Amino acid sequence: MGTVFSFDVRGGEPGEVRAALAEAVASLHRADEVFSTFRADSHVSRLARHELTVAECPPEVGEVLALAAEAERVSEGWFSTTYRGSLDPTGIVKGWAVERAARRLAAAGARGVSVNGGGDVQVIGVPGVGRPWRVGVSDPLRPGGLAAVVSAAGSAELAVATSGSAERGAHVLDPRTGHSAVTDLVAVTVVAPSLTWADCWATAAFAMGSRAALRWLESVPDAEALLITAGDEVRCTGGLAAHLG
Numbered sequence: 001m002g003t004v005f006s007f008d009v010r011g012g013e014p015g016e017v018r019a020a021l022a023e024a025v026a027s028l029h030r031a032d033e034v035f036s037t038f039r040a041d042s043h044v045s046r047l048a049r050h051e052l053t054v055a056e057c058p059p060e061v062g063e064v065l066a067l068a069a070e071a072e073r074v075s076e077g078w079f080s081t082t083y084r085g086s087l088d089p090t091g092i093v094k095g096w097a098v099e100r101a102a103r104r105l106a107a108a109g110a111r112g113v114s115v116n117g118g119g120d121v122q123v124i125g126v127p128g129v130g131r132p133w134r135v136g137v138s139d140p141l142r143p144g145g146l147a148a149v150v151s152a153a154g155s156a157e158l159a160v161a162t163s164g165s166a167e168r169g170a171h172v173l174d175p176r177t178g179h180s181a182v183t184d185l186v187a188v189t190v191v192a193p194s195l196t197w198a199d200c201w202a203t204a205a206f207a208m209g210s211r212a213a214l215r216w217l218e219s220v221p222d223a224e225a226l227l228i229t230a231g232d233e234v235r236c237t238g239g240l241a242a243h244l245g
Helices: 014-035 043-048 059-074 090-107 195-208 210-219
Strands: 005-010 112-117 120-125 134-138 146-151 157-164 185-192 224-229 234-236
Touching: 005 014, 005 090, 014 043, 014 059, 014 090, 043 059, 059 090, 059 195, 090 112, 090 120, 090 157, 090 195, 120 195, 134 157, 146 185, 146 224, 157 195, 185 195, 185 210, 195 210, 195 224, 210 224
Parallel strands: none
Antiparallel strands: 005 112, 112 120, 120 157, 134 146, 157 185, 185 224, 224 234
């Protein structure tokens, strides 16, 4: 998927956890094989060329496309799996794949799991007694600095996803025009229980711009957000403070 993945796994029976870790890593490679738009032989590329139907693809393709359709509905079209007229579920696949990998490890008995895919993080459980997972949010205007630290205290599951232009440039498209989103934002970080949804909501919110995004995110259940504009203004949803620490 063109990025780095890391795992931090605590507790559990070592043999079972090692086996689950191998399966989780394999699942990420499998997701790339199935969903990559850069591989001509991937199922998604072949689906986009109408060489396959969804029914002829692995079942995870139908699962991801159904989730993406729900994201498009909830975001009123600001999240989309269409890229310049062609199928492209990239905006949901990484978050979905990371969350699935984390759940695989938790199901194997790990006490605490943190999986980081290119800066988007899913945590489950706890790293130690009385110690919650803490996730740093990079400051897009001050390289090497942190804009915030998100704590999973009191949460059995928490995800942190960021969409922005600081590291990858203008890669988020406005689904209405098919061109790069013209927005006052440089980064949107969404905190939610599920990385699948946090990833989608961050992408959709970034394309909207700060005012519309903040109003919309306040209406999304179980989601809080930190928005940073190019003018160095910081805007937050009402419940974000409960996750900081």
